[in-house]
Amino acid sequence: MKIYARLDDDNIVAEIISIPDDANLEDRFAPQIVARCILTDANTQPWMFWNGTSFTFPTPPAPTPDELLAEKLGAGITIISTGTPSLNGSYSISSDTQIQITGVLALLGVGQGLPNDAPTIPWPDLNGSPHMFTAVAFQNFAAAISNYVFGLRTTWAILKQGGDIPWPTLPATIP
Secondary structure (H helix, E strand, O other): OEEEEEEOOOOEEEEEEEEOOOOOHHHHOOHHHHOOEEEEOOOOOOOOEEOOOOEEOOOOOOOOHHHHHHHHHHHOEEEEEOOOHHHOEEEOOOHHHHHHHHHHHHHHHOOOOOHHHOOOEEEEOOOOOEEEEOHHHHHHHHHHHHHHHHHHHHHHHHHHOOOOOOOOOOOEEEO
16 A cells, blocks of 8 residues: 655645555656655644655644733642742632732731731632731732732733843742
8 A cells, every 4th residue: 555645735734545556646646646645654633744755744833912911820739938938839820819818918008907807818829728827928029929919910911012132030939
C-alpha cells in the first residue's frame, strides 16, 4: 500500500490517501489534488505540518494576552511574609475575593477594625487552609494583592495594544 498525505494551502495534512502498490495516484485523482500530495508512511497523521522535508505537528499558537491574564488570575498570588511566616501561602485573587478584601478594608478604613471586632480573622489560601491575619497584616496582604492585580491588568492592556512588557513576578513579599 502506498500512503500519501494531501496538504492544504498551509501545508497541513488535510487527508491521508492509501492506494495499492501497483496503482498510480495520477490515474485516480485530478492533477490539482495530485500536486498537493506527498508520499509518506503510516506515521503521518492528519493536522501534521509539512515543512518541505518532513512532517511535524504544528506549533501551537502563542497564548493571547486574554488567555495569559485569565491563567494568572486563576493561579492566584503567592505571599511570603517576612514577619509572620504563618501567612505564607498562595491565595485567590478572583473578583469575589477582591470584593471581600475591599469590604474588610472599608471597615478598617473607617476605624471599625476587623469584622466582628475580632483581633484576627481567618483567610483561606487556595487549598482552603485558614491563615490568621491581624489588621496590619491584612492591610499589607490587601496591598500586595492590589499591586499584583494592577500589574497584571496593566501588563495585559499593554500587550493587547502590541506592546512588549514582562508580566509581574511572584512571590509577593509582605512584612
